Structures are given as structure tokens and as C-alpha cells.
Amino acid sequence: MKHLLTVLALWTFAILPPVAAAEPAEPVVIGLSYPRTGHYKEEGLAQMRAALLAVEQINARGGVLGRPLALTHRDSAARPEKARANIDSMAAEGATMFFGSVSSAEAIAAGEQAKQHDRLYFATIGYSNDVTTEKGHRHIFRESTSATMTGRALGQYLTRHFPDKKYFYITADYNWGHTSESSLREHTDTLDSNVHPGVTVPFPNARRVDHVSALEQAAASDADVLVLVLYGNELVRAMRIADSMGLNRSKQIVVPNLTQTVLEQIGPSISVGTIGAEHWLWRVPEQENSQAGRDFIEHYKKKYEHYPSSASASAYTVIYQWADAVERSRSFATGAVQKALENHSYSLLKGPSQWRSFDHQNVQTVYVIKVNDLATVIGHPSRQDYFEIVHQLNGEQAAIGHEQWLAARKAAGQAETLQ
Structure with missing residues (x-):
């Protein structure tokens, strides 16, 4: 009898249809266009590292709406024409959103191309005002701060600590350079170019002789403050x-956007005392009691044996904020995600931030920083304690107001709402 029951059980199992294995969920493709080569490749590498970490973490917790993320990427070399081609290529691959950039011109070009595909584009780095003013549209969001935000924060600090000083400006000849210089002049009361002169250097192909000539003019001036409105390799060279020439010892050097990745190329020893601004640095989570920020730093350090920079934080934030908007809207559709982001306030790697609705600018605290002396830098176990936060300005006070935004749009012949 026992033998018969065994045979029947085996026979029953044999005739039952096999249980179909659950089909894996189709991945959601997101696209990163970033400079892997060229002037800003270090900033690009920082974005890629953070993006890989964010995708890995989100997938480990179950993906977005139950679907895993897949990261596709292309090298832009920070060139607008390459950024446009990258968006087309990744759209053909099925990417549902795009992010990246270091150059403002690259961000604008990529954002315009994303609009053609009805996809959102997030400018991780791109400080020129026009990214979210004259060139702004409903398909582009900017995570980093604007030139106005930087100028206002720096202006407060410099006016207080360097009153009645003469300035000399050396500026990269393109949109970011011009808007950054203009904003800083306005907020330091140095608009009179006869008293506070300046020169421009070509962009993006400035030669060493261009920087030498500009710096010789600065040295010959009676300026107390030397403002280098330069970025990437050009700032390193200058x-x-x-x-x-000894200018870092005879004048106070100011760099509007002074990032960790650029400082590491320059070398902290020749940058001691340089003043700049940042929208995130690894000291911020500790200062603002952000547990998510601390966790990000620890995970990044464990994975890459290096502290993350603001470029890393921007890319990481973009992916998490997009994923959160998808989850809240229960949709991957561009329009639904856009609406979920607009006027959404959150805290992730720092204190409160908001994606503003009328211009899609991320409104967040701006930090004025000063490069530490070499003993402080190397005294930290990381040997990366580069900056002291000497001042900060909250996002609402720093960001351009609605009336000023409307005026800029009107002057450029743009609609009063994002199109």
C-alpha cells in the first residue's frame, strides 16, 4: 500500500504543469551625459561614481515601482554638440530621463534636446543663470546653485570682511563667466570697472599666454582682491x-565656484586662504545633522576610498529625487514626474531644499568656504579636510526672485511661464 501511494504521488506530480518562473521586471533606463574626457573630466568622474552608487542602492531595495534601474552613459567632453548627440542616442536606447553636465552650455544643449524627446533633464552642475531663466523650460531642472545664488552669498561675506577694497576680475568669456562676474560685482558694490577693472580670457580654448597676460595685468593693478571667474583645467592653470607670480600671497584670491575636485588638481598648498562658494561639501551633513548625508559619505568612501564632492552629491541627489517623484506620482510619465517635483520640499544630503515650480531651480543653502592651511588638511585622517565653512546663506535669500526672473525672461523675449 505504501508503495502504491508513492507511485500515485509521483504520477500526480509528473502530470501537473510546471510552475512558470516569475518574469523579471523590465529595467528602467536612465541616461547620464557627462564629461569623461576634456577640461571637466574629474567632475564627470565624480558624477559617474555617485550615479553608480545610487543605482546600486535603489536596486538593492527593490528598484522604482518594482522595476530595477539601468544606467546608460555617454561622454560629452563638456561640449554642447556632443551632449545633444548623447541625448538622441540614449533616447533611442529607451532612457526615460537624463542628467549630467558640468558646463552650463552643455546643460542648456542637453536640456533642449531632452525636450525634443519629451524627457526630463537634470543639470547636475551648470551655474550660469540662464540655465533656469532665459533658457529655462519645463523639461529642465537644475540641482546646483546659480550664479546669482553664489554671488549673493559671497557678496555678503566679502563686503563684511573686505570693505572698501579694490577688485580685479579675470573671467572666462562665456555665459557662466559673465553672469558670475556680474552677480559678484553687484553684490560687492564693484560695478565701476574703472575702479575695479577686469579682463576676459577665451573659452573654451584659452592658452597659457592668455592666462599669463591676464594675471600680469592683475599684478600691475592696485587691486586687493583678485577674482578668478574660471573653472576646471583653466582655473588649475591660472x-x-x-x-x-606670488599673487596668492599679495592679494586675496576669490573663486566663485571652488570645488573639491578642482582644488585637488590645483593642490591645497598653493590655495591656502582662497575664498569661494559651494552648494555641498562633505562637512555639511555633520554640521546640519543629516543622517542620510553621513550615510552617503560612508558608503561612497567604502566603495571608492575617497570623500565625495559636490558633483557627486548632485548626481546622487538627482537620481534619488527623480525616483522619489516617480514613486509619489506612481508613474514614469514625464508630465507626472514633473508635477511631483515642482514645489516639492525635501531633505536628503543636507538641510531643507526645494524644487521651485516657476523656474525649476533647486533652492538650497549656499556655503562660503575658505581653503584650510596645509596642516589642517593633512591632519585629518582623510587628508581631505580642505575647506572651512565661513558663511552660509539660505536658499530663499540666495535665489533669484520671481519678479527678477520674469524681467530676465521678458528681456529675452521668453514666455512668462516655462514652456
């Missing part, structure tokens, strides 16, 4: 030349 700072090294300034050091060889």
Missing part, C-alpha cells in the same frame, strides 16, 4: 601661474 592658480598655478598666480602662485609662481
Whole structure:
């Protein structure tokens, strides 16, 4: 009898249809266009590292709406035409949203191309005002701060600590350079170019002789403050030349957007005392008691054996904020995600931030920073304690107001709402 029951059980199992394995959920593709080569490749690498970490973490917790994320990426070399081609290529691959950039011109170009595909584009880095003013549209969001936000924060600090000083400006000849210089002049009361002169250097192909000539003019001036409105490799070169000329010892050097990745290329020893601004640095989570920020730093350090920069934080924030908007709207559709982001307030890697609805600017605290002396830098176990936060300005006070935004749009012949 026992033998018969065994045979029947085996026979029953044999004739039952096999249980179909659950089909894996189709991945959701997100696209990163970033400079892997060229002037800003270090900032690009920082974005890629953070993006990989964010995707890995989100997938480990079950993905977005039950679907895993897949990251596709292309090298833009920070060139607008390459950024446009990258968006087209990744759209053909099925990417549902895009992010990246270091150059403002690159961000604008990529955002315009994303609009053609009815996809959102998040400018991780791109400080020129026009990214979210004259060139703004409903498909682009900017995570980093604007030139106005930087100028207002720096202006408060410099006016207080360097009153009645003469300035000399050396500026990269493109949108970011011009809007950054204009904002800083306005907020330091240095608009009179006869008293506070300046020169421009070509962008993006400035030669060493261009920087030498500009710095020689600064050295010959009676300026107390030297403002280098430069970025990436061009700032690295200019700072090294300034050091060889002793300008970093005879004048106060100010760099509107002074990032960790650029400082590491310059070398902290020749940058001691340089003043700049940032929208995030790894000291911020500790200062603002952000547990998510602390966790991000620890996970990043464990994975890459390096502290994250603001470029890393921007890319990481963009992916998490997009994923959160998808979850809250229960949709991957561009319009639904856009609406979920607009006027959404959150705290992730720092204190409160908001995606503003009328211009899609991320409104957040701006930090004025000063490069530490070498003993402080190397005294920290990381040997990356580069900056002291000497002042900060909250996002609402720093960001351009609605009336000013409308005036800029009207002057450019743009609609009064994002289109």
C-alpha cells in the first residue's frame, strides 16, 4: 500500500504543469551625459561614481515601482554638440530621463534636446543663470546653485570682511563667466570697472599666454582682491601661474565656484586662504545633522576610498529625487514626474531644499568656504579636510526672485511661464 501511494504521488506530480518562473521586471533606463574626457573630466568622474552608487542602492531595495534601474552613459567632453548627440542616442536606447553636465552650455544643449524627446533633464552642475531663466523650460531642472545664488552669498561675506577694497576680475568669456562676474560685482558694490577693472580670457580654448597676460595685468593693478571667474583645467592653470607670480600671497584670491575636485588638481598648498562658494561639501551633513548625508559619505568612501564632492552629491541627489517623484506620482510619465517635483520640499544630503515650480531651480543653502592651511588638511585622517565653512546663506535669500526672473525672461523675449 505504501508503495502504491508513492507511485500515485509521483504520477500526480509528473502530470501537473510546471510552475512558470516569475518574469523579471523590465529595467528602467536612465541616461547620464557627462564629461569623461576634456577640461571637466574629474567632475564627470565624480558624477559617474555617485550615479553608480545610487543605482546600486535603489536596486538593492527593490528598484522604482518594482522595476530595477539601468544606467546608460555617454561622454560629452563638456561640449554642447556632443551632449545633444548623447541625448538622441540614449533616447533611442529607451532612457526615460537624463542628467549630467558640468558646463552650463552643455546643460542648456542637453536640456533642449531632452525636450525634443519629451524627457526630463537634470543639470547636475551648470551655474550660469540662464540655465533656469532665459533658457529655462519645463523639461529642465537644475540641482546646483546659480550664479546669482553664489554671488549673493559671497557678496555678503566679502563686503563684511573686505570693505572698501579694490577688485580685479579675470573671467572666462562665456555665459557662466559673465553672469558670475556680474552677480559678484553687484553684490560687492564693484560695478565701476574703472575702479575695479577686469579682463576676459577665451573659452573654451584659452592658452597659457592668455592666462599669463591676464594675471600680469592683475599684478600691475592696485587691486586687493583678485577674482578668478574660471573653472576646471583653466582655473588649475591660472592658480598655478598666480602662485609662481606670488599673487596668492599679495592679494586675496576669490573663486566663485571652488570645488573639491578642482582644488585637488590645483593642490591645497598653493590655495591656502582662497575664498569661494559651494552648494555641498562633505562637512555639511555633520554640521546640519543629516543622517542620510553621513550615510552617503560612508558608503561612497567604502566603495571608492575617497570623500565625495559636490558633483557627486548632485548626481546622487538627482537620481534619488527623480525616483522619489516617480514613486509619489506612481508613474514614469514625464508630465507626472514633473508635477511631483515642482514645489516639492525635501531633505536628503543636507538641510531643507526645494524644487521651485516657476523656474525649476533647486533652492538650497549656499556655503562660503575658505581653503584650510596645509596642516589642517593633512591632519585629518582623510587628508581631505580642505575647506572651512565661513558663511552660509539660505536658499530663499540666495535665489533669484520671481519678479527678477520674469524681467530676465521678458528681456529675452521668453514666455512668462516655462514652456
